[in-house]
Amino acid sequence: MPQYDVAALSDIPEATPHAAQAGERTILLIxxxxxxxALTHxxxxxxxxxxxxxxxxxRVICAxxxxxxxxxxxxxxxxxxxxxLQRFDVEIRDGRVLVDLPDDAPAHVVPDHTRQKIDTRRVVLIGAGAAAEACALRLREAGFEGAVEMISPEERAPYxxxxxxxxxxxxxxxPASLTTTDADGLAARDITPIKGTVAAVEPGRVTLADGTIRPYDALLVAPGGAPNRPDLPGGDLPGVHLLRSAASAAGLSAAADAAKRAVLIGGGFIGMEAALSLTKRGLDVTLIVQEDLPLSKVVGERVARAILAEHKAAGVDIRTGASVEAFxxxxxxxxxxxxDGTEIETDxxxxxxxxTPVTGDIAGLAAGEDxxxxxxxxxGVPGLDSVFVAGDCARAPTPFGPARIEHWRVARQHGIRAADAMMDxxxxxxxxxxxxxxxxxxxxxxxxxxxxxxxxxxxWDDVLFDGDPAEGPFLARYxxxxxxMAAVTAGKDHDLARLHHQMIAAGGPVPA
Ligand SMILES: Cc1cc2nc3c(=O)[nH]c(=O)nc-3n(C[C@H](O)[C@H](O)[C@H](O)COP(=O)(O)OP(=O)(O)OC[C@H]3O[C@@H](n4cnc5c(N)ncnc54)[C@H](O)[C@@H]3O)c2cc1C
Ligand code: FES
Structure with a gap:
């Protein structure tokens, strides 16, 4: 096996993630x-x-x-x-660090997983998104040997x-390139995708819109959110798009190819991201936002003002404090x-x-107002035996109080936690x-x-700034x-990862 002399021991900083070159490959030294x-970099x-x-x-946290x-x-x-991460053998000789690096060592080791064997029980997952995929993978990696069925109306592998x-x-x-576990990966783990839409949950079984019944021993409900469509004249005209699924993104992307102008409605993260993306694509983009300062409720006024200025500088025509009357x-x-009577022409x-969480449309689940x-x-859902809800649909306890959080990493954490709870x-x-x-x-x-x-x-009562969001890298603590309770950064990623360590150690919020 090739051995590489990668560094002098004295050149490696103490307890700090450090990159070193081993032949063609970069490795991580601690x-x-x-x-x-020595680990995968x-x-x-x-x-x-x-x-x-x-x-x-x-613990190392990716920045x-x-x-x-x-x-x-x-x-x-x-x-x-x-x-x-792969771990490579290390030898220290004469103050030099020597690392054994097999030529064909894959960068990452996929955890061992089991397949369906003798357990006759069945876990049914409603959805094939972030939470459901994480739950299915975890079940197999934790050794569940029963059936795992993943029901979704989307005709494709998780992405x-x-x-x-x-x-x-x-x-x-x-969007086909965004697949996270492909059909072979699902098959290797005996995770069975089922095309369908769940309409009702009852004790021990779910019913699909076409009347099919799937019994379960444990159920994960993770159907995500359905994008809202306002009840406005012309709201269902062709050319008025929503964005949630790969299919909807492919349709919008194809429409953008043929368009010169786009009007986007909504100043949340998806509207703000999409406005910049379509501007980069060469379209003239107008973004209509009801609030005077988009995102200020999430990141506060100072950071929101910086984001607004950046969008304007990038060429997005943002109309704040504006409401749509009709398409x-x-x-x-x-x-x-x-x-106010303004007409904005668009393609x-x-x-x-x-x-809106899809759980509100599924009979048998006690969904809240939203x-x-x-x-x-x-x-787990109190009062519903063996039923777990994860991702965008779950109002779950967090170290910062109960919250329904619509974010990808949180959905995956939920899926993993729910899988562990199902096993128990x-x-x-x-x-x-x-x-x-x-x-x-x-x-x-x-x-x-x-x-x-x-x-x-x-x-929050106060926001503490390290750096000025209008000028450059900053970290804001709420x-x-x-x-x-929270922090946001652009450009001080390492500091945010350090704060993450502190919050893990404290089990949640840390003293200001
Ligand atoms: C365009 C876009 C950009 C985003 N960007 C970010 C980002 O940058 N950072 C971030 O943290 N988060 C982002 N998010 C949010 C993130 O994707 C979601 O929070 C996350 O996917 C939620 O996971 P989930 O498993 O709850 O739902 P989803 O991932 O939406 O999965 C839901 C699954 O359920 C299926 N389903 C729906 N209804 C039914 C039914 N009745 N029966 C059966 N199956 C059903 C769906 O087809 C889908 O497979 C973004 C979301 C979108 C749409
Ligand atoms: S690249 Fe490391 S978490 Fe995304």
Missing amino acids: RRGGDVT ECPHLGLPLSKGALDGD FHHACFDTATGRQMQPPGHGD DRTMLSKGVLARGTD TGEGHVAAVRLK LVLLAIGV GGVAVGPDL HLGIARPEPAEVEPDIPFFWTALARQYRYLGHAEG VKDGRV
């Missing part, structure tokens, strides 16, 4: 005194460098989307991405929905009329005014991590800069009752 650990999520991450004890790894074993502890408003709209990326056109949308419209379902810490519920022993870490919510959004958000704050 030094503790005279010991060095690329994060299994998007292949980005783990040397940019933050280390605390044996980009906060996947967590145990550096002692290489094991992935928190999503996103799927796969453990990364977050890229639909980014690469797909900005560059016309084929007009003969057989296809041709203009959007605002309540296409994207409605991005939020989503369609979400309140669950316990294990994602079905009385199946599973490999237990030494310590279950608190799930700290995290999300990112690709605007003019990459913004990353940690924790959860629905209100403080309530003397505790940091």
